[in-house]
Amino acid sequence: MLEYFAEYSWNLSLSMALDMGANMDEIDRASRALRDGSLPEGMDPAQAFFHAWDDAGEKLADSARKDERAGHRLTASEKYRRAVIMLITAERMPHHTYPPRIEAYERLLHYFAKYVELGEVNCERVMVPYQDSVLPALLVKAYGDAPAPCMVHFNGLDGLKEFLFLSDFPAALARRGVSTLIVDNPGVGEALRKHRLHNFAAAELPASACVDFLEARPEVDPDRIGMVALSLGGYHAPRATAFEPRFKCCVVWGANYDWGGRFRMRLEGKGSQKSVPHFLEHVQWVLGADSVEQCLEISSGFTLKGILDRIRVPILVNHGELDRQIPVEAAHLTYEECVNSPRRELRIFTAEEGGEQHCNIGNMRLATDYMADWIADTLIAKPLV
Secondary structure, rough: OOOOOOOOHHHHHHHHHHHHHOOHHHHHHHHHHHOOOOOOOOOOHHHHHHHHHHHHHHHHHHHHHHHHHHHOHHHHHHHHHHHHHHHHHHHOOOOOOOHHHHHHHHHHHHHHHHHHHOOOOOOOOEEEEEEOOEEEEEEEEEOOOOOOOEEEEEOOOOOOOHHHHHOOHHHHHHHHHHHEEEEEEOOHHHHHHHOOOOOOOOOOOHHHHHHHHHHOOOOOOEEEEEEEEEOOOHHHHHHHHHHOOOEEEEEOOOOOOOOHHHHHHHHOOOOOOOOOOHHHHHHHHHHHOHHHHHHHHOOOOOEOOOHHHHOOOOOOEEEEOOOOOOOOOOHHHHHHHHHOOEEEEEEEEOOOOOOOOOHHHOOOHHHHHHHHHHHHHHHHHOOOO
C-alpha cells in the first residue's frame, strides 16, 4: 500500500481511490498541501482532507458538465467517474454530522448516476424490499442472454456500494458470466444515511431479502446465488451463508472472525489501526448506539465462533498477510472451523506478491481477479453441491 501520508487512515483512503481507478496526478494535486502539513486555520485534519478532495472532485464535475453540454457524453462520463472517486474518498473522512459531508454524499450519488447514464454503463439501480424499508443496491448483469449465477455483495463498516462497483470486481464477474447485486446493507451507504438502517449481527436477514429479490429476476439463475462481503463483511458473509441455505457459495474478502472482540481490544488500546479518523463515533452511528458501552454490547454478537460448521457449501477465505486492522489469524480461524464445507480454500496474499494489506487495498486487482475466477469455477465450471 502506498505510504503517501504519515497517517494510516489517509493512506488507506488514498489507496482505495487508486483501486477505484483514480488518477494519481489529480490525487497529488489535491493532497500536496495536506502532505506538507498545511491545514486551514481552525480546521481539523479530517475536515482539511475532506475539502481538498471535495474541491478536486468538483473541478472534475465542472469539466464533465462542459463536456456534456458539448455533446461529448463518454468524456463527461469518465470525468464524472473520477469525480465520484474523489467524493467517495472525501466523504468518509470527517465526522458523519459534518454538514459539508452530508451535502457531498448527495452530489456523489448524482455524479455516479450521470457516469452510468452518459457512459451506458452496465449498472442498474434497484431497491431490495427489506422489512418495512428497502436496501438500495446496484445490479451488474453478466454478459449473455441465459439466466446467470449471481453474487450478493455486502459492504464493510465504512464503505459504499459505489466503491464496490468502482473496484471493478463486479465487472470482472460479469465478464466471467456471473452477475452481482451490490448492496448498501444495514449500517452503510444509503441504507444508513437515508433509511436509518443500522448494522446488527443477524446478517442472514438482509441477505435473505436479497435472495428473495434475485429469485424474482428473470436474468438470475435462482439455484446459483452466492454471498461475498469485505472487511466487517468478513463476518457478515459466512454468518449469512451459515443461516441462509439458498446460498451456494461464500467468499470472505478479509476475514473478521470476532469483530466484537477486536472492537473491545481497540478500546483497550491494543493493536489494530483505525479505518477512519472518527472511529468510535462512526461505530456508534453504524450500530445505532447511544454510547460506547452499548456498542460493546451490540458488537459482542459479531462472532463466528460456534456457527461455521453450519456452512455446507464451497467457501473461499481471502486475507492480506500484513493486514493492520484484522490480523491474519482471523482468516485461519474462519477457514479451520468450516469443517463441513465440501471445498474450502484459504488464500493469503503476501507482501512479496502484493495485496497484503486490509482487504488487499493497494492492489485489490490481484484479489478481485482471483476471487472472480474462484466464483466462476464454483458457480459455472464445476458441479455444485
